[in-house]
Amino acid sequence: MPELKCTVQTCMHNQDYYCTLDKIQVGGNSAKKAEETSCDSFQERGASRIDSAAGSYSNSYSGAAGTGAGKSMGSASACSCVDCQAVQCKYNDSCQCHAGKISVEGGNASQSSQTACATFAC
Ligand code: SF4
Ligand code: SF4
Numbered sequence: 001m002p003e004l005k006c007t008v009q010t011c012m013h014n015q016d017y018y019c020t021l022d023k024i025q026v027g028g029n030s031a032k033k034a035e036e037t038s039c040d041s042f043q044e045r046g047a048s049r050i051d052s053a054a055g056s057y058s059n060s061y062s063g064a065a066g067t068g069a070g071k072s073m074g075s076a077s078a079c080s081c082v083d084c085q086a087v088q089c090k091y092n093d094s095c096q097c098h099a100g101k102i103s104v105e106g107g108n109a110s111q112s113s114q115t116a117c118a119t120f121a122c
Pocket of ligand 2: 084086
């Protein structure tokens with residue numbers, strides 16, 4: 001499970017450059033360079049089409065905080081499980097990422113295709 005840092009501040013899952021998800025999905029099954037990968041778990045912060053999702057996100061956040069239920073969507077932590085379709089990457093083994101740490105980038109992304117795993121290498 002890699003340590004995950006993410007610069008995508010426009011994503012609703014981003015909290016202080018960490019990702020609040022326990023597991024993300026990286027796409028790019030024919031990617032040969034970093035720019036051809038993407039974080040498919042990206043969801044634009046505040047976009048109207050995810051209003052209901054944002055609502056349930058807040059609910060699960062306060063629920064988890066209230067019960068002290070340990071690591072959950074509400075607590076950004078350094079490590080996340082990464083399902084990755086970029087099978088050309090040297091860190092990819094059976095669609096799982098085995099890098100020690102990865103960096104997801106995409107400064108002003110408004111859709112997942114504008115994000116990328118900058119750690120991709122082949
Ligand atoms: S872009 Fe991906 S890695 Fe970054 S915060 Fe969003 S879901 Fe997490
Ligand atoms: S480092 Fe490679 S295997 Fe890991 S998420 Fe990035 S592209 Fe996928």
